[in-house]
Amino acid sequence: MTTNAGSNRRFGAGRAGPARTLTALVLTALFIYPIYLVILNAFKTQEDIYRYPGLPTMPLTWRNFVDVVTRPDGLLWTGLINSVQITVVGTLLSTVIAAMMAHYMVRSTGWFAKSLWVVIPLGLMIPPATTLLPLLRMMRDFGLIGSVFGLIVLYVAGSLPFGVLVFTGFLRTIPKELEEAAAMDGAGPIRTFWSIVFPLLRPAGASVVIFVAVGLWNDFITPLIILGPANGSTVTVGMYRQISEHVSNYGAVFAYMVLATIPILVLFVFLQKYFVKGLLSGAAKG
Amino acid sequence: MHKQKRRRFPPRNPLYFLLFALPGAVLYAAFVLWPLLVALWSSLTNENAYRTTTSFVWFDNYGRLFTDPAYVQTLRNTVVLALICIAVPNALGLGIAVLLDRVGWVFNVLRAVFFIPVVLSSVVVAVIWQQMLKDDGLVNTSLRSFGVTDPPGWLSDPALALYSVGWIAAWQAVGTCVVLYLAGLQSIPKELLEAAAIDGAGPVRRFRTITWPLLAPSVTIMTVLSMIGGFKVYDQVKVMTNGGPGVGTTSTLAFDVVRTGIDAGAVGYGAAKAAVMFFIIAAISLLSLRIMRGREVDL
């Protein structure tokens, strides 16, 4: 196989012509216009937002950002810390457990593995509102309510179906022979997994990480209810509060939105090159 | 040199089972399956947050569901919404992926830009678009400045509201499709396309005979995932139209479940609605997978 179909000539026929570039720019501008408005309006005062919602006005101000950042109850900061913590731990745990479970499901032939194949996809189809109250009662009985630990554990369970879906697709492209050879050499299953399989799973892992992380970061219903009002909140819960609180001050709302979205965007930029490959292989053989 | 152990593969090692399969399975059973079972159980009761006693009503809730004309409208709305969420992001996503499939930092940036809405919270997106689509919002004031005297009520016209909500949900999903289809496009061996070009096939022909069939697996997965997502749309409805304008014009299955089970406190009835929603999604997903897998090219 020549080197062309993969690494260096990654994209189509090479460089783009001026017509294509222009079309692309125009389409993107149209598509992203609402976001541009949000960012723009985050820099305007309230009256300017009402008078000229679509245009840039001259007195661009940092006022909204300052207000949000210096709120007396520190809503943005406590929210950020909680969100980062929950998202990082939840995503890592979720990815690892999903990968291991996917490995089991793909490589084993017993009845347990087969039943998992049936049961796991169900998780994707359940409307969260239904299971809310029974879940609450169960978590309360186990003492998990109001704790970050409880929230993380709930998230891991909930994101399993998606992770398993992506990983099983990808794992099927990794030849069994690789692991069998290691087994012949006397390596245990855990060692095989960590040193051989997991590194190969990197692209799939990156895609699971980004999608799960986005999901955890943006979810506000679950932390609102599980963590409860007394135990701090995540950055998205804070945004929800900001929206209902400052409904007339859109500048502050938009500023909060911008600040709350930056971390997850940074993560995406980092992982971009990995997970594009990951989605591809997962889909191709999934 | 230690003893050479021949291990069978896959291992029947209990440690393997314990470490790999059990933790995930236990978590899943506890936090996903168990509440689902309890919810299904409660759908057979008349459990209500505002009533002190609960008793079994067996299948009464389900009977009530299917004879309620509002529910039929909800089903119809959900199907329309799901169709929009399947067709628009996938078609646009594929087109944009083809457009942006080029080398250069400009295109790197543009690709990232399309993904931004995916990263945003759906509540944020709904708030932004509500400001744009309200009757005297940005879209209509722009239209008026172009001379359109009576611009449409995007959110206030019952005939349009559902499509507006659908468009917003779809807009947010375009980025995922762009990224996924870009990945798929990259996996197509360039030699095939080059060979076809040499043989005289134009870009359209090349797309039809090589690209499109090889993209089939991506299309399958994306379609099913889009559909499941489309069925679960809630935030956009709640923030932009609250199920209106008027009775049930934009009420979707997910919205109805929350309104019944949580807002009105009719837990048992809400659970029945959710159960029906769950079965519908499961049935359609399995069916679609079977159909679409059939047309995939085996690589």
Add this chain to the structure above:
Amino acid sequence: MRTRRRTKRFLLVATVAAWALALAGCTAGGSAPSGSGDEVTLTFLVSETPNLTPKYWDDAIARASEKVPGVTIKKVVGENTPAYAQQLFASGQAPDIFAAGIANGLAQKGMLAEYTRDELKKAGVTDFTSGTINGKFYGVATGAQAIPVVYYNKALFAKAGIDAAPKTYAELVADCAKLKAAGIAPFEIGGGGKDTWATVFALVSAVSADVLTVDPDWFLKRTKGEVKFTDPAFVAAAKKVQDLARNGYGDKDAMTRSYADLEQAFLGGKAAMYPMGSWFAAAADKAKRTDIGVFGWPSDTGRQAFPTVSGAGMNVNAKSKNVELAKKWSLAFATDKQNRDLGVLTDGDIVTVKDYQLPDKVGAVYQETVRAYDAAVASGATVPAWANITGDGALPPGFSELMTAANVDLLTGKKTPEQFAQYLDQQYAAAQK
């Protein structure tokens, strides 16, 4: 070599895992309550709105805590809806004290503590009819709100040649015609998305004026099935609302505005009349307006309806660690003069506590509101704000949203008044199941 790299990676993973698990124990922003000695810590659930800022709550809490020794209050923020309260009870996170009235449903299940009439009387409460559930008291009714009354722009009225607020319904319709002729939108009624609750105010007003001034217990009777929405009185009120919309007396763009936009539109002179809750007076006074007046929606015979509701908030959790102290604190909070003053200035409350004197710096619009209220009380035209009361005679849970949606159909003409009434009867029956 491979071993060393593997060990290093293992150590890294282990460190990260340990750090993660250690941090997983604590959240930022959730301070552990620090009680000292025999101080009892009670949690107090509040909701923040544009009027009720975090600082407002903190100050109010501090003042009440000064009066009741031995209590430390921990403020928690959430929504003030019964549905949210239910979730809190289900997850075991219900606070000791709820700021807003969420008693319906929870009181009947015995989850809230009862206040005795004596306790309330001693604290200065004079309103013993609001928020009762089966005749018992679960909240402290100190501030009434009128939901809604009609605020109007005097300048715009003058421009259309109207010199005084309408006294009968016929005058109101005539005024609308004059306003329309002068190119002014008569009513600002609307609300889109999550603010659709604001669209029903015309209906609420009409029903209050035509049905409730004649029979104030109408909705109590409805819970017992003694009257129906399809009765002629209700249908006639609904027809009035539809006629107003059909004649184009509303503001076309209002139906998709958010609540904040609605307020801005009225203050900006886009419409002449604004049926809204009396909390609007606070916003109008903040904008230092002196050209806004208020009147109660008139019936055909000239009775000006003033639908009132007293929040009956400060509900106490029956399983609180110290119910007596919680109730004592709640009463102190609700009747504290400065808290009441702030309630007046920031939220337009009409205070019903005994011997209450208005603070000096109340604004013009608020004063007008109070004057109208007193006049209504004198002429016996105060009726229950049937869309907002909780407790006996309240609408069943979930019904209000459906009525709101159906009201939009009434306004657009999609449902006739009879169909509207029938729909309400159906949904009411379903909600009562």
